[in-house]
Amino acid sequence: MSILKNAIDSIAIGLEDFESTDERRIVSSTRNIFAGILLLFKHRLCELSPEASDEALIKQRVLPAFDATGAVNWIGKGKKTVDVQNIKDRFESLGINVEWKRLERINKYRNDIEHYYSTMNNESVQQLISDSFIIIRNFIVDELEEDPKELLGDEYWKILVDVNEVYEKEKKECDSSLEKLDYFSNEILHALQAYNCTECGSGLLESTSDTGQALETSFKCRSCGSEFHYENIVNEAINDYFTDNVYLSHQDGDDTPVIDCPSCFEGSYLFHEGVCVACGGSATHECSRCGDSIPPEEISDGDLCGYCAHMWAKVMAG
Ligand SMILES: [Zn+2]
Ligand SMILES: [Zn+2]
Ligand SMILES: [Zn+2]
Structure with missing residues (x-):
């Protein structure tokens, strides 16, 4: 079976898992879709591997060898194929663009749902499907130069498009409910908009109030209904937000340090904004x-x- 067919099958099965009413299939839905995306990437690396190189670009081990004419070629060795980091390195070196931040979010959710989340529902997987839709569509169109609808089949394509549409609409509503509150800094708003529910992993966090200080507000997960008060999630949200952004943009030295607040000792102090997310205090x-x-x-x-x-x-x- 070709890698491309494996990739499409894996995504299709993942979408069937997602549509199923059997809760036990939620985890396998996330696994299959993520695996399918990696296979799509490997398919491209396979296509780009030089002839007679034993698919060098998808092998972790690549060694030089003389060919019949005495020239040196790089040849793939062994069974071990590239992992996410290898794929990323090779794509970057070949000028192939993927939104790695989105892929990282899919991978993190897939990992967290297997190990941490106490609640699972189809709704909380929507963000993963929506992220996957964007990565799959862009990759098939830009890199494989194929029609994604044709490649995936009408039925599966429709699921992706529909889930993405629903998710984006709900996410927009949640984001604008968060925008109605007052924050010590806009960075806090952005961190809460990027925050995922600790119970189910959903990105659909909305404010329970239309107005006032974020500090005095509770936030509710649209997917599982869990409620969290500002003070209980703000530090984690800020840390996740800055860790992700610093890690993903490869900035060293130019990052935004988050330190412990020197006045209340409880909040994260945003150095560049000069404000503590918990007490609003400002240091000299x-x-x-x-x-x-x-x-x-x-x-x-x-x-x-x-x-x-x-x-x-x-x-x-x-
Ligand atoms: Zn939740
Ligand atoms: Zn403070
Ligand atoms: Zn001094």
């Missing part, structure tokens, strides 16, 4: 003694940088 960022800006690791409830605080302590000690 410029040393009152030497005038230098205070780096994240030296931010305190005082107004001195680490060096000046040290010197001051020495003076006090006599």
